[in-house]
Amino acid sequence: VPDPVTHLCTALLPMSLTGSRFTPVLALGAVLPDLCSRLPSTSLDILIRAGAPVPRWAPHLFTPMHMPYGALLGCLILALLFHERERAAILGWLVAGVALHFGADVLQDHHGEGYRLLFPFDLGKYELGWIGSEATVAWAPWLALVTAVAWGLRYFALQKAKSATN
Amino acid sequence: VISDRYRSAVGAVALFLLIAGSAYWTWRMENRPEGYWAALEAPAAWDGREVTLSLFAVESIDDDGHYVLRKSDRRALVEGQTADLRVGDELYVKGAFRASDGRIVETWRVVAEDRPGKWKLAAAALLFLAAALPWWFTVREGRLALRA
Numbered sequence: 001v002p003d004p005v006t007h008l009c010t011a012l013l014p015m016s017l018t019g020s021r022f023t024p025v026l027a028l029g030a031v032l033p034d035l036c037s038r039l040p041s042t043s044l045d046i047l048i049r050a051g052a053p054v055p056r057w058a059p060h061l062f063t064p065m066h067m068p069y070g071a072l073l074g075c076l077i078l079a080l081l082f083h084e085r086e087r088a089a090i091l092g093w094l095v096a097g098v099a100l101h102f103g104a105d106v107l108q109d110h111h112g113e114g115y116r117l118l119f120p121f122d123l124g125k126y127e128l129g130w131i132g133s134e135a136t137v138a139w140a141p142w143l144a145l146v147t148a149v150a151w152g153l154r155y156f157a158l159q160k161a162k163s164a165t166n
Numbered sequence: 167v168i169s170d171r172y173r174s175a176v177g178a179v180a181l182f183l184l185i186a187g188s189a190y191w192t193w194r195m196e197n198r199p200e201g202y203w204a205a206l207e208a209p210a211a212w213d214g215r216e217v218t219l220s221l222f223a224v225e226s227i228d229d230d231g232h233y234v235l236r237k238s239d240r241r242a243l244v245e246g247q248t249a250d251l252r253v254g255d256e257l258y259v260k261g262a263f264r265a266s267d268g269r270i271v272e273t274w275r276v277v278a279e280d281r282p283g284k285w286k287l288a289a290a291a292l293l294f295l296a297a298a299l300p301w302w303f304t305v306r307e308g309r310l311a312l313r314a
Contacts, residue, residue: 003288004291008294025312028299031291048239049238060188063191063192064184064187069187079168080180082311083306083310086311088168111260111276112220113218133278137284138280140287
């Protein structure tokens, strides 16, 4: 996967132009597959390496959350936790964030180890191989800076507009 | 379908499908090994075939051109150049499986140099989310809600 900072910025940077109140939902969707899959499975891997009594199969349990199958079900379950009046919009923005996530993921090249996008119907591995798996590390801090500046400018423009109105 | 009327039923079905998918995947990974792990199960059938290891960490290096890679609790034995390898490096390796000793004879290798940087960025993103999520979302009337 590209690093999570890049994933967050792919959602937050374009949304600085719109300032939509659903920006946090898109950002959450953009990191949801990593939060629900990579984070727990890597944590369990670390415990296994440290000799903790964790079954070796346990990290696999979370892998489907990093596939469209699990991520979309996760979006649905998460959306159901919100109020009914906002639920459809929340679900739509979460799914858009997850789509952004996988869109960024498949750009990478893992030398034959791609993403199983069609699980459970097909176990083939897919990726475009356009960028290296660590390529985003170099530009992520700059992307984060540009994103922060974009939101900062938006915040100050809003403050200025508010004070002009008052 | 996602209205409050069907919320419990839809949630239960989604949760069931998620658990079933996870259980199937876990079963498959443990019982239908792929690549190097399949080769270890049926060495003769895999002798000479190409296998790939993705992002395995170097656990130990021998002087005789052999090294051991590890991911989680799985280890892979590799034969190849060791001069520029360091313990802890994360690698992509391609090579031919050798049935006689269960080793991969390395034909191609790339060190994922920026892997530590990626871990640092992941930690930074987690810290950001830990601060941002309570600022973005709240609980209102027993349900999650966006803050204004």
